[in-house]
Amino acid sequence: MDPNRIGDPTKESLESQIDAWRRHLRRSRALTGRDVEELEDHLREQIASLQADGLSEDEAFLVAVKRLGSVDALTREFAREHSERLWKQLVLAGDSERGGEVGGEGSRRMWVALALAVAAAVAIKLPALFGIDFESESAAFFYPLNIGFLTLPFVVAYFAWERPLATSSRLWLAGAFALAALVVNLFPFPSWAPGVRVPDTLALTALHLPIVLWLGVGVAYVGGRWRGSERRMDFLRFTGEFFIYFVLIALGGGVLTGLTVGLFEAIGYDIEPMVGNWIVPCGAAGALVVATWLVEAKQSVIENMAPVLARIFVPLFTLVLVGYIATILATGRWIDIEREFLIVVDLLLVVVFGLLLYSISARDPLEGPAMFDWLNLVLVVAALVVDVLALWAIGARISDFGFTPNRTAALGMNVVLLVNLAGSAVLYARFLRGGVPVGRLWSWQMTYLYVIAGWAAIVAFLFPPLFGFE
Amino acid sequence: MNINKDLVAASSTPLVLAILAEGDSYGYAILKRVRELSGGELQWTDGMLYPVLHRLERSGLIESRWEESESGRRRKYYRITKAGLEQLAEERRQWTTVDRALRNIWSTLAEFAAAAANPAAATLALRPGPA
Numbered sequence: 001m002d003p004n005r006i007g008d009p010t011k012e013s014l015e016s017q018i019d020a021w022r023r024h025l026r027r028s029r030a031l032t033g034r035d036v037e038e039l040e041d042h043l044r045e046q047i048a049s050l051q052a053d054g055l056s057e058d059e060a061f062l063v064a065v066k067r068l069g070s071v072d073a074l075t076r077e078f079a080r081e082h083s084e085r086l087w088k089q090l091v092l093a094g095d096s097e098r099g100g101e102v103g104g105e106g107s108r109r110m111w112v113a114l115a116l117a118v119a120a121a122v123a124i125k126l127p128a129l130f131g132i133d134f135e136s137e138s139a140a141f142f143y144p145l146n147i148g149f150l151t152l153p154f155v156v157a158y159f160a161w162e163r164p165l166a167t168s169s170r171l172w173l174a175g176a177f178a179l180a181a182l183v184v185n186l187f188p189f190p191s192w193a194p195g196v197r198v199p200d201t202l203a204l205t206a207l208h209l210p211i212v213l214w215l216g217v218g219v220a221y222v223g224g225r226w227r228g229s230e231r232r233m234d235f236l237r238f239t240g241e242f243f244i245y246f247v248l249i250a251l252g253g254g255v256l257t258g259l260t261v262g263l264f265e266a267i268g269y270d271i272e273p274m275v276g277n278w279i280v281p282c283g284a285a286g287a288l289v290v291a292t293w294l295v296e297a298k299q300s301v302i303e304n305m306a307p308v309l310a311r312i313f314v315p316l317f318t319l320v321l322v323g324y325i326a327t328i329l330a331t332g333r334w335i336d337i338e339r340e341f342l343i344v345v346d347l348l349l350v351v352v353f354g355l356l357l358y359s360i361s362a363r364d365p366l367e368g369p370a371m372f373d374w375l376n377l378v379l380v381v382a383a384l385v386v387d388v389l390a391l392w393a394i395g396a397r398i399s400d401f402g403f404t405p406n407r408t409a410a411l412g413m414n415v416v417l418l419v420n421l422a423g424s425a426v427l428y429a430r431f432l433r434g435g436v437p438v439g440r441l442w443s444w445q446m447t448y449l450y451v452i453a454g455w456a457a458i459v460a461f462l463f464p465p466l467f468g469f470e
Numbered sequence: 471m472n473i474n475k476d477l478v479a480a481s482s483t484p485l486v487l488a489i490l491a492e493g494d495s496y497g498y499a500i501l502k503r504v505r506e507l508s509g510g511e512l513q514w515t516d517g518m519l520y521p522v523l524h525r526l527e528r529s530g531l532i533e534s535r536w537e538e539s540e541s542g543r544r545r546k547y548y549r550i551t552k553a554g555l556e557q558l559a560e561e562r563r564q565w566t567t568v569d570r571a572l573r574n575i576w577s578t579l580a581e582f583a584a585a586a587a588n589p590a591a592a593t594l595a596l597r598p599g600p601a
Contacts, residue, residue, distance in 0.1 A: 038497060038520060038546045041539070045498040046516070048541075069517035081521035 014057045018043065024071055030079035043068060106297070112161055113293030117286035120154040124285040125278070135276040138192040144206030148213040149181040151285045155292050159220035162296070169224035173216055180461075184209065187464050200405045201464040208409070211456035214239070215449075229446035233361060236446075238295055240306030240358050245291040253283050307362030310355045314372070314379055317355060321382035325389075334393065342410045345390045349417035352383040356424060357445055365439055369432045377432060380425045387418055405467040409459050416455045420448050473512060482514070482522050484561040490532055490550040491558055496539075497523065497546070523548060531557050 018040065025036045043064050050060035068074065079085070124147070128134075132142050156177075160170055189202050221238055222231040257275050264271035327333070359376055391414065427441045489495060489503045497519055504512055526532045531554035539545035550558070 034546075035520065035524075037544065039517065041496070041543050041545050042498045042516060042520075044541075044543065067516045069515040073515070074517040077518055077521045078524075081525050 014047070014061060017061050021065060021071075025075070028071075028075035028078070030075050030082055030085050032085070035078065039068065039074075109162065109293065109297065113158060113289055116154045116158050117289040120151050120285040120289050121282035123154070124150045124281045126150070128277075133277055134281045135273070137194075140198050141189065141192045141202070144198075145184050145202065145209070146181070147206075148210050149177060151288050152210075152213050152217055153177055154285075154289050155217050156220040158289060158292055159217070159223070163220070163223040165220060166224050169219065173219060176216055177213070180209070180213070183461060187469060189464070189469050199470050201467050201469055204405055204409050204463055205460045208456040208460040212453055212460055215453045229443045232446045232449060233442060236357060236449075237304060237306070237361055240354075240361070241295040241299075241304055242291050244305045244309070245294050246287060249287040249291055250284070253280075253287065256283075304362065306358040310358035310362075311372070314355050314359055314375055317352065318375055318379040318382060321379065321386060325382060325385055328389065341390065342394060342407065342414065345387055346410055346413050346417070349383060349387060349414065349421065352379060353417055353420060356380060356421070360438065360441055360445070363438060365437070365442070367438075369434070373428065373432055377425065377428045380421050380428065384418070384421055384425060387414065387421075391418075405463055405470065409463065412455055412459065416451060420445070420451070423448070478512070478514065481512075481565075482519075483526065484558065484565060486519075486522060486526060487531060487550060487554055487558040487561065490548055491555065494547050494549045496548065500548075526554070530554075 021043070022036055022040055025031055025039065026033070031039075046064035046067060047057070047060040050063055051057065055063065069077075125134075127139075127142060127146075127150075132139050134143065156173060159165065160173075184205055187202075187205075189199055190196055218232070218235045218239075219226055221235045225231055257279055260279070261271055261275060356376055356379070359372070394411075423444055424441060427436060427444055430436045431438050431441060485504055485507070486500060489500050489507075492503075495503070497516075500523075501514060501516055501519055504514065523532070523534075527534055527548070530551060532548045532550050534546050534548050536544050537547050
């Protein structure tokens with residue numbers, strides 16, 4: 001029998017055996033593609049030499065693999081030698097030595113991201129041409145409304161470049177951004193004059209608009225295929241990582257600006273106006289794009305941080321909330337409603353919502369209930385109890401306070417989150433009793449994104465006219 | 471023969487360096503040479519050679535290149551560097567010292583054993599002081 005004949009069953013089986021062995025080795029992070037190639041060359045030579053000694057293909061393969069040592073021992077040995085490989089390294093521009101993506105693609109992404117970051121930094125300073133400096137008083141009437149329009153389009157542009165995004169989706173997104181920008185800028189808010197305070201409704205619009213616009217980023221992120229809760233879940237994961245990266249970059253930026261000011265102060269040059277007007281806004285705008293690109297680039301390289309943080313803080317927040325409720329019950333102290341308390345409770349609900357979202361985002365959907373799921377449920381229920389207590393206390397005095405725009409917005413957001421958490425609690429309880437799969441909880445949260453965005457849109461676009469742009 | 475693991479590990483550096491000093495080589499051939507040199511007594515687990523090679527490469531004692539082998543596969547060849555040759559000389563000095571010390575004690579022990587067979591001579595030989 002001719003051993004080189006294509007389709008020879010024994011020949012194929014040796015190749016497939018080597019294939020399986022290679023795949024097994026590739027799974028270890030301690031070995032790069034090059035290492036495996038080197039070992040494979042060794043294996044093949046050994047097999048050839050054993051076959052020359054009269055062993056059959058199968059026997060030769062087994063002996064050769066045995067002589068190389070068990071895969072576990074081998075990877076352990078490589079890991080000891082290349083311990084740095086166990087720290088997942090982010091290879092920014094692609095490095096062939098590590099068997100990662102080779103050159104081209106990776107570095108092209110980096111350059112496009114950097115170009116867009118520079119463009120965003122320029123865009124945020126464009127209003128200066130019309131006399132609106134970032135730190136000036138008049139800017140307080142302009143930037144809060146427009147900051148999203150000056151920066152987020154570049155994030156969208158990155159995704160539009162990077163992903164296949166249908167022309168219709170592109171036009172739709174551009175139209176939506178343009179329309180929103182037009183509407184909020186045509187709102188007859190009082191314009192700036194010395195002594196005029198920024199109206200509450202403007203602040204509310206500024207606060208809620210980014211939530212709506214972020215949804216536009218989401219549409220670009222999923223490449224226009226918004227249907228299917230799995231894609232939206234990915235976008236949510238992206239959001240968590242993006243936030244963490246942005247905060248980290250901001251921390252670094254803080255150190256940079258602090259040192260800059262310190263250094264220039266020493267030579268008696270006042271750099272602070274430059275820092276406030278240029279470095280901070282341009283840096284922040286650029287950081288948005290850079291953070292986006294970083295999340296994308298390291299997605300498969302580095303462990304997602306948001307679920308890890310959620311894991312750490314779920315028990316801690318649960319402890320605090322249960323302790324809080326216990327203290328209220330034990331001491332009989334009633335919640336003393338201050339004006340700001342509703343905001344605090346809203347923030348609490350947002351945090352709990354985030355914790356829940358990110359701890360279930362990292363969950364294996366096929367796995368059954370675990371200890372941690374019970375903890376999540378306790379956290380959600382505790383947050384609900386605190387919220388109900390707060391709403392009760394506010395309800396009694398809402399007539400004293402009156403429905404100002406701020407309070408209405410805070411109350412509305414509270415109700416939106418309350419309903420979400422209540423729904424989550426019910427689904428979670430049913431899941432823990434084995435009634436429904438955890439996927440139901442996901443799709444509930446993913447569907448609810450519409451409600452949150454919808455409420456944000458109502459506050460951003462309808463509150464100013466409803467409350468007379470006050 | 472089963473050789474102590476530490477000893478295998480300690481001797482791997484001079485062995486590999488010395489084999490590469492003979493000429494450029496690659497993993498499988500280096501192992502074959504080790505087997506030849508030790509008369510088949512020194513058996514490494516084949517795979518363990520590679521982390522050793524990578525360590526030496528990283529510390530600059532050897533360098534590697536990929537080349538097409540006669541079988542048409544890509545193969546990683548290693549070559550000893552100048553620093554590697556210096557290291558080899560140093561290793562050689564150290565191992566020679568250890569070897570000399572061991573040889574001395576082996577021969578003393580051999581005399582001892584011979585003396586045990588002949589106790590009268592042994593007392594004289596081992597207690598040379600004023601009796």
